[in-house]
Amino acid sequence: MNTKVVKINRIQPNPGAIYEAGLIIKNGGLVAFPTETVYGLGGDAFNSSSSKKIYEAKGRPSDNPLIVHIANITDIDAVATDIPSIAYELAAKYWPGPLTMILKKRPELPKETTGGLDTVAVRMPVNEVALDLITAAGGFVAAPSANRSGKPSPTLAQYVIEDMYGFVDMIIDGGDCEIGLESTIIDLTSSPAMILRPGYITFEELKEMIPDIVFDGTILDASSEEAPKAPGMKYRHYAPKAEMILVTGPTENVIAYINEKATRGRENGQNIGVIATDETQYLYVAPSIKTLGSRNNEKQIAKNLFRILREFDDEDTDIIYAESFEEKGVFRATMNRMIKASGNKEVRV
Numbered sequence: 001m002n003t004k005v006v007k008i009n010r011i012q013p014n015p016g017a018i019y020e021a022g023l024i025i026k027n028g029g030l031v032a033f034p035t036e037t038v039y040g041l042g043g044d045a046f047n048s049s050s051s052k053k054i055y056e057a058k059g060r061p062s063d064n065p066l067i068v069h070i071a072n073i074t075d076i077d078a079v080a081t082d083i084p085s086i087a088y089e090l091a092a093k094y095w096p097g098p099l100t101m102i103l104k105k106r107p108e109l110p111k112e113t114t115g116g117l118d119t120v121a122v123r124m125p126v127n128e129v130a131l132d133l134i135t136a137a138g139g140f141v142a143a144p145s146a147n148r149s150g151k152p153s154p155t156l157a158q159y160v161i162e163d164m165y166g167f168v169d170m171i172i173d174g175g176d177c178e179i180g181l182e183s184t185i186i187d188l189t190s191s192p193a194m195i196l197r198p199g200y201i202t203f204e205e206l207k208e209m210i211p212d213i214v215f216d217g218t219i220l221d222a223s224s225e226e227a228p229k230a231p232g233m234k235y236r237h238y239a240p241k242a243e244m245i246l247v248t249g250p251t252e253n254v255i256a257y258i259n260e261k262a263t264r265g266r267e268n269g270q271n272i273g274v275i276a277t278d279e280t281q282y283l284y285v286a287p288s289i290k291t292l293g294s295r296n297n298e299k300q301i302a303k304n305l306f307r308i309l310r311e312f313d314d315e316d317t318d319i320i321y322a323e324s325f326e327e328k329g330v331f332r333a334t335m336n337r338m339i340k341a342s343g344n345k346e347v348r349v
């Protein structure tokens with residue numbers, strides 16, 4: 001398949017290209033596009049063959065549902081039914097933005113889009129290119145993250161091109177994703193409401209509006225034997241090519257442990273990488289040390305994770321040792337992705 005790559009952003013809007021991208025989706029094709037969270041791989045949510053194409057392009061199991069992206073809050077009624085009032089309250093507060101709601105799906109929406117479930121995931125992004133594209137495509141764009149299944153989500157167009165060139169009709173390069181981490185998913189069909197995937201909008205924030213909100217206990221507990229409620233959370237995810245080990249403990253212990261492993265690795269001819277923070281990056285001795293940002297800036301740390309994992313892929317790193325974070329606020333989402341990226345390999349020191 002020929003893939004067209006176009007650059008569109010706020011400074012270089014390109015209505016012609018948006019129109020063309022919208023037409024591709026309307027005609028059953030696929031377009032990768034920027035959102036504020038990560039790049040999405042979009043198709044017409046009401047076209048079952050488009051959804052099938054998305055699963056193929058990603059290499060994703062078809063029981064793992066897609067998120068339906070809309071461009072107007074009121075369009076929620078076209079994909080979902082029996083919508084509780086809290087959904088409208090959440091939409092008023094957090095949309096457009098990085099919150100995905102699980103609601104009962106309308107029968108008109110094909111089961112292929114929802115991975116066979118009778119619920120639907122809906123989100124209205126804030127990114128302008130995404131909103132323009134959704135509108136040009138008819139209003140309902142089913143889109144998972146635009147990476148090959150299992151790889152870190154793309155936060156820059158170059159990684160979308162790496163994974164999706166030849167598999168999609170068009171890739172829109174809109175620069176880097178402001179948030180860089182996927183949306184928070186909240187299930188409003190269960191009682192009490194449940195967070196299925198932690199994200200940029202935190203448990204603490206949502207609790208203010210929904211005091212009895214709970215977490216799907218399987219998502220942060222690596223040893224849980226129960227299947228997570230969001231089907232996607234059960235698959236190996238976000239994985240770099242290298243083996244990744246998360247190191248948890250007092251800072252001095254973490255640094256000492258990683259430095260010892262890096263020294264040993266060098267003796268064995270291994271290419272060792274370290275995921276550090278601004279506060280610690282100069283204290284490591286290893287061939288490749290990358291900082292996620294300052295521990296005082298949880299949003300910056302969340303934003304940099306996927307990019308850094310991809311950079312280690314490009315450096316042919318053998319083992320990545322990563323610092324870990326306290327599970328609160330946005331760090332909870334970062335930790336969730338890091339635990340998955342490491343395939344649950346965590347050492348306590």
Ligand code: AMP
Pocket residue numbers: 064065066067102114117119120121143144145182185196197229230231232233
């Ligand atoms: P991605 O688009 O790559 O961020 O993946 C979408 C995520 O939303 C996956 O983890 C899905 O399992 C989850 N998801 C989508 N629809 C539903 C649904 N109806 N119920 C539960 N989880 C969902």
Ligand code: MG
Pocket residue numbers: 144145153
């Ligand atoms: Mg994904």
